[in-house]
Amino acid sequence: MPSMNPELFASWTYTQNHISEPEHVAQARGRAEDLGVRCIDPAGRSMLQLLCTLRRPRNAVEIGSGVGVASLAMLEAVGPSLTLTAIESDLEHANAMRQGLRESNIPSARARIINERAENVLSRLADHAYDLVLIDAGAELLLEYVAEAKRIVGVGGVIILNNAFDEHRLAKPAVRRTSTVMTRDALRMLREDPRLQTHLFPTEQGLFVATVLPPVAQKTR
Numbered sequence: 001m002p003s004m005n006p007e008l009f010a011s012w013t014y015t016q017n018h019i020s021e022p023e024h025v026a027q028a029r030g031r032a033e034d035l036g037v038r039c040i041d042p043a044g045r046s047m048l049q050l051l052c053t054l055r056r057p058r059n060a061v062e063i064g065s066g067v068g069v070a071s072l073a074m075l076e077a078v079g080p081s082l083t084l085t086a087i088e089s090d091l092e093h094a095n096a097m098r099q100g101l102r103e104s105n106i107p108s109a110r111a112r113i114i115n116e117r118a119e120n121v122l123s124r125l126a127d128h129a130y131d132l133v134l135i136d137a138g139a140e141l142l143l144e145y146v147a148e149a150k151r152i153v154g155v156g157g158v159i160i161l162n163n164a165f166d167e168h169r170l171a172k173p174a175v176r177r178t179s180t181v182m183t184r185d186a187l188r189m190l191r192e193d194p195r196l197q198t199h200l201f202p203t204e205q206g207l208f209v210a211t212v213l214p215p216v217a218q219k220t221r
């Protein structure tokens with residue numbers, strides 16, 4: 001097991017610092033700062049774009065889309081073949097996302113923004129109808145979001161959980177805060193499912209990725 005020596009930390013920092021983002025993303029981050037909303041970090045955004053480029057989802061859901069930094073990343077990585085359902089409970093955040101989409105010339109038909117609480121929306125989404133679900137709406141209802149994501153994602157689809165480090169509390173066993181316990185339970189729920197292949201990527205906030213395996217490839221435990 002690697003220990004956190006200074007060289008490892010330097011390499012990690014180098015990775016985080018060598019990501020450049022276009023001007024319109026910086027503008028969206030500025031809007032998020034004004035509204036006091038956290039966005040996916042640059043390494044997470046970059047990883048999300050890579051996953052979208054590899055998987056090329058046609059139907060994606062984002063639970064907690066904020067001002068749309070991650071949404072834009074997905075829409076831009078895949079292009080017109082992706083339709084995104086973005087669920088966001090805060091009207092100001094949803095409006096800021098609409099502004100970002102307009103400025104990026106993304107037609108509103110490609111991003112359906114649902115301004116409601118996710119727990120009231122997810123049960124209306126069809127089983128196995130989505131290729132990608134990004135969860136980033138806080139830890140309070142995380143287990144419910146994970147259960148719904150597992151229901152709506154089809155074989156070969158991807159479930160992504162951002163802020164998996166729970167503000168760097170996850171790895172500290174003594175921390176028993178509700179959000180940390182919820183996050184640990186959610187990650188366990190995904191890791192222990194034999195239908196899923198999982199990995200936790202060490203981005204700044206932690207990006208946990210699970211893909212739904214076809215029946216022949218399912219893990220035996």
Ligand SMILES: C[S@@+](CC[C@H](N)C(=O)[O-])C[C@H]1O[C@@H](n2cnc3c(N)ncnc32)[C@H](O)[C@@H]1O
Binds near residue numbers: 137
């Ligand atoms: C961390 S931000 C999302 C950032 C976004 N994924 C990005 O990278 O740009 C979390 C968002 O989830 C929203 N949220 C919190 N609870 C929610 C709920 N129950 N249903 C829908 N949205 C929720 C908040 O209003 C906030 O905008």
